[in-house]
Amino acid sequence: MRGSLDILGLRFDELCEAVGAGPHQLKRLRAEYRRLMGGKMASDEGAARDPSVPDGDGPAGQPGGSWDLRAEPLPVVRRVEDGVVSKFIQRTADGLEIESVVVPMQRRGQAWKTLCVSSQVGCARGCAFCETAQLGLLRNLSVPEIIGQVVAARRLGEPIRNVVFMGMGEPFDNFDAVVRAVRVLTDPNGLSLKWDRVTISTVGRTEGIRRLAALGWRRLNLAVSLNAPNDEIRSRLMPVNRLEPMARLREALLAYPLRKCQFFMIEYVLIPGVNDAREHAAELVEYLRPLKSVVNVIPYNPRRDSPWPAPAEESVVRFLGWLQSAGQVCKRRLTKGRDLLAACGQLGNRELARGK
Numbered sequence: 001m002r003g004s005l006d007i008l009g010l011r012f013d014e015l016c017e018a019v020g021a022g023p024h025q026l027k028r029l030r031a032e033y034r035r036l037m038g039g040k041m042a043s044d045e046g047a048a049r050d051p052s053v054p055d056g057d058g059p060a061g062q063p064g065g066s067w068d069l070r071a072e073p074l075p076v077v078r079r080v081e082d083g084v085v086s087k088f089i090q091r092t093a094d095g096l097e098i099e100s101v102v103v104p105m106q107r108r109g110q111a112w113k114t115l116c117v118s119s120q121v122g123c124a125r126g127c128a129f130c131e132t133a134q135l136g137l138l139r140n141l142s143v144p145e146i147i148g149q150v151v152a153a154r155r156l157g158e159p160i161r162n163v164v165f166m167g168m169g170e171p172f173d174n175f176d177a178v179v180r181a182v183r184v185l186t187d188p189n190g191l192s193l194k195w196d197r198v199t200i201s202t203v204g205r206t207e208g209i210r211r212l213a214a215l216g217w218r219r220l221n222l223a224v225s226l227n228a229p230n231d232e233i234r235s236r237l238m239p240v241n242r243l244e245p246m247a248r249l250r251e252a253l254l255a256y257p258l259r260k261c262q263f264f265m266i267e268y269v270l271i272p273g274v275n276d277a278r279e280h281a282a283e284l285v286e287y288l289r290p291l292k293s294v295v296n297v298i299p300y301n302p303r304r305d306s307p308w309p310a311p312a313e314e315s316v317v318r319f320l321g322w323l324q325s326a327g328q329v330c331k332r333r334l335t336k337g338r339d340l341l342a343a344c345g346q347l348g349n350r351e352l353a354r355g356k
């Protein structure tokens, strides 16, 4: 092999093929691959390493190989923190910006960090409550650009344990790159991210749901951004619903092979005066009845020039109460990062759209 090879978009077996590694070189090459990627993302970041694999601190090209490898995420040009959530921005070679958000999570006495990655710059889906939608779609991200967000976060010292495709873009509109990125993240010879710590969140593209189901990745989590109890409201909020109404979406979800203990995560951005009434809660529960689901109620974060305010705390609590009393499993997402426009549906630098 000649020249420097960027490994960011490659699984280990693809790297072996690219460099023509022989069987006696595999151990050394794997150590180098993993070292450049930042080590395993095992059960708890930084804790577990495969003892059979040396740390590989030496430079590439040591005995066992003459590889010239690199893993170079795009440069981080800005980092913003509000004490809880942090957002970092990478600049692409063509002058665009990729936004990723690090969210601290806590449950049952455990704490960890989740990285919300982008799959596109901007988005074509036009959801009315979303800042990213204001950009339109600028372009799809490549596999190295997606993996580069994870590697960059870890180089910033963030102990990432979960990865959610919930940043800028609709992951199924960039299906092949997202699927390849998941394969790289979960490669047991590399980052080793556990499958059940990856979530893909879709606006409800049924073709993507079917294609994902066909892959048989039964431990991966699927989230659906629903945000409405009926077609009338959903079509107003989310243009995708005019093409793929809620009945069709539910059909695709019913055909999806969930594991016994698995649930769909149903995201519901609660918007005052739009989808937060008692009858909306009842309709939502009815729609979800045949599905195993957890509703994640997300208090709306007003985007710039938003026609709606944020919901009052009482209305969020009331809505959750209605769902619960109707037997629907639900939880509330704390609105982390509101101040720095890093909360749900709020990513995107409008300057980019102006230069489009």
Ligand code: SF4
Pocket (backbone or CB within 6 Å): 123, 124, 125, 126, 127, 130, 131, 132, 133, 167, 168, 169, 170, 203, 225, 345
């Ligand atoms: S909510 Fe998601 S799918 Fe909808 S416009 Fe925003 S980024 Fe795109």
